[in-house]
Amino acid sequence: MKFEKDKSAGYLANHVARLFKRGLEARITPMGLSTGTFPVLLELWQRDGRTQKQLVGALGIEQATMANTLNRMERDGLVIRRKDDTDGRVQRVWLTERARGLQTPAVAAAAAENARALSGLTIPERAQFLDLMRKVIAGWQPPPDSRGG
Template identity: 30%
Template sequence: MLAAAASAPVRRRLRAAGTQAEPRSRRQMICIAIQITYSYMLPMTHPASSSRSRFGFRFSLLGRRWRRTMEAELSAAGLTDATWVPLVHLNETGGGITQKELAGLVGVDGSSLVRVLDILEREGLIERRRDESDGRARLIHLTSQGERRVCLIRKELARAEEAVLCDLSDEEIARMLDCLDKIDHRMTALAAEDKAVIPHED
């Protein structure tokens, strides 16, 4: 029904989605139809000058597309998403963080991360050390081999990012980063406000 109601460009994109080499379920096709149709409806719903109204949707789609692109590049170099993301976060934080903290950064639940950490530890890329302030806790650190792996990851990421960002100047990228920082700070402030108004149970 969605395909019949869609415009010609939407129908073409739906047919293309349906002819992918990987078979898709009916539910997947419905989700694709909704997303494609909405992407064409959105500009008609809001004036072209209403960039603020369109930002969230575009930003969300672009973020997912960016991650898929980076994952594909790293996968071609033999680096899977499940393993390289935790390593990069450990490098960014300097290591010495708990499994719960790392799971929050990676965006997965703790049980899923445990399996990944076991793999990384067997490969000699991380190590779990006893927390001196809490003998029951273990802190996760990169090994020297893990640091070398992160260097390889960053090299591959830089190559992929350079290809994607080649049409933007350094000044344009710096301005975007400033804007992203403002959004990040605002979201942090809103989260703190929400947490403050939640009543605590006695």
């Protein structure tokens, strides 16, 4: 069977994602940030004190990934975790002052990287690209044989 990687959506998606990651990394590592922390920070900049479960739900990553990411963020002085007052299982996540101070430059860096990456597309193409990605994400349904429960 013929199968050219440059006609494979999965291959191309992986390639595009890697390029974005590298590009953003170059801009934010000087601030002491990394790409994995970014979505978490975006949520917390809107409102912190959320639970890990809420963050997992908002970001579509696995619970264990979130726990690991928060470990690194705590190590790096971006967040602190504190038990919920009424439910001892729940950890709420709070931003440090340092993390608050990074919002403006970090968001500017991400916006700049997005703009640069899409600069080869026309304006309508950019909108369409985002639309199509959202559509693919929204239309996702677990593969038929994924965990055949």
